[in-house]
Amino acid sequence: MPRAATTSDVFNAIAEPRRRDIIDVLARNGDQAVGSLVVTLRLPQPAVSKHLGVLRKVGIVSVTQRGQQRLYRLEAKSLQPVHSWAKTFERYWTQQLDRIKLRAERTASERAAHAPKPAKKSAP
Amino acid sequence: MPRAATTSDVFNAIAEPRRRDIIDVLARNGDQAVGSLVVTLRLPQPAVSKHLGVLRKVGIVSVTQRGQQRLYRLEAKSLQPVHSWAKTFERYWTQQLDRIKLRAERTASERAAHAPKPAKKSAP
DNA sequence: TTGACATATTCCGGCATGGGCATATATTGC
DNA sequence: GCAATATATGCCCATGCCGGAATATGTCAA
Numbered sequence: 474m475p476r477a478a479t480t481s482d483v484f485n486a487i488a489e490p491r492r493r494d495i496i497d498v499l500a501r502n503g504d505q506a507v508g509s510l511v512v513t514l515r516l517p518q519p520a521v522s523k524h525l526g527v528l529r530k531v532g533i534v535s536v537t538q539r540g541q542q543r544l545y546r547l548e549a550k551s552l553q554p555v556h557s558w559a560k561t562f563e564r565y566w567t568q569q570l571d572r573i574k575l576r577a578e579r580t581a582s583e584r585a586a587h588a589p590k591p592a593k594k595s596a597p
Numbered sequence: 598m599p600r601a602a603t604t605s606d607v608f609n610a611i612a613e614p615r616r617r618d619i620i621d622v623l624a625r626n627g628d629q630a631v632g633s634l635v636v637t638l639r640l641p642q643p644a645v646s647k648h649l650g651v652l653r654k655v656g657i658v659s660v661t662q663r664g665q666q667r668l669y670r671l672e673a674k675s676l677q678p679v680h681s682w683a684k685t686f687e688r689y690w691t692q693q694l695d696r697i698k699l700r701a702e703r704t705a706s707e708r709a710a711h712a713p714k715p716a717k718k719s720a721p
Numbered sequence: 722t723t724g725a726c727a728t729a730t731t732c733c734g735g736c737a738t739g740g741g742c743a744t745a746t747a748t749t750g751c
Numbered sequence: 752g753c754a755a756t757a758t759a760t761g762c763c764c765a766t767g768c769c770g771g772a773a774t775a776t777g778t779c780a781a
Contacts, residue, residue: 490606517771519771542778650759723781730773
């Protein structure tokens with residue numbers, strides 16, 4: 474089997490750079506009609522519509538009809554799983570710790586911190 | 598053209614659930630040999646090796662040889678772009694506001710306080 | 722209605738992808 | 752050397768992806 478369907482997983486939906494571009498534009502400029510996105514991103518209209526279709530099925534965007542245009546809105550909370558997942562690893566780069574030091578720190582925190590934290594890292 | 602190569606884009610690499618599983622296991626249990634991952638994830642060994650290959654090409658994991666095994670280590674900082682990108686939208690769910698409520702609230706506070714507020718709505 | 726405009730959908734082709742299986746390549750120990 | 756273990760790789764196949772072009776649907780105005 475190939476990759477999991479892009480229309481069923483948020484992680485898959487945002488795997489496409491173009492779709493992330495669309496998301497970024499919607500976040501920065503607010504709700505946008507398809508035509509605006511076509512102009513902004515300089516993509517063929519069918520491509521934009523298709524990408525929006527994927528994003529809509531996953532719930533990343535929602536649509537509202539206004540005249541003969543359709544306004545697409547970013548539903549940012551659908552991206553929360555991505556943030557939560559990535560945030561899990563935040564500590565790894567926030568403090569320059571690898572796992573060994575992490576364990577040491579956790580152990581140290583059990584008996585309260587007396588000494589200042591050793592600043593040491595293993596850079597590539 | 599199909600999707601961008603999974604070996605060139607972090608977002609694409611983490612689009613596979615199995616690969617996220619591998620990442621999670623490495624984060625939770627520390628460096629792991631391929632055989633351990635095979636047992637933990639209950640996947641065929643070639644599948645694990647292939648996924649690890651993708652993750653390695655993108656820089657999400659690194660390898661160290663130990664005896665006849667190969668220890669894979671999570672290079673979490675390679676996931677920082679994902680976190681940064683997703684964090685951009687954090688405010689949308691942190692304050693439980695969508696764009697409409699955001700405007701409404703801003704209008705209400707203007708009306709109540711009668712004080713000029715910095716208008717920073719549409720800034721490209 | 723007709724026509725202009727905005728967007729969606731359908732077809733197609735090329736192709737990377739991931740799974741399964743067999744096999745190749747280390748590395749170690751005898 | 753040989754065998755055993757640990758991992759990687761090559762091959763095949765089915766699936767679904769993305770882009771492109773044409774076309775269909777929908778909406779407004781006159």
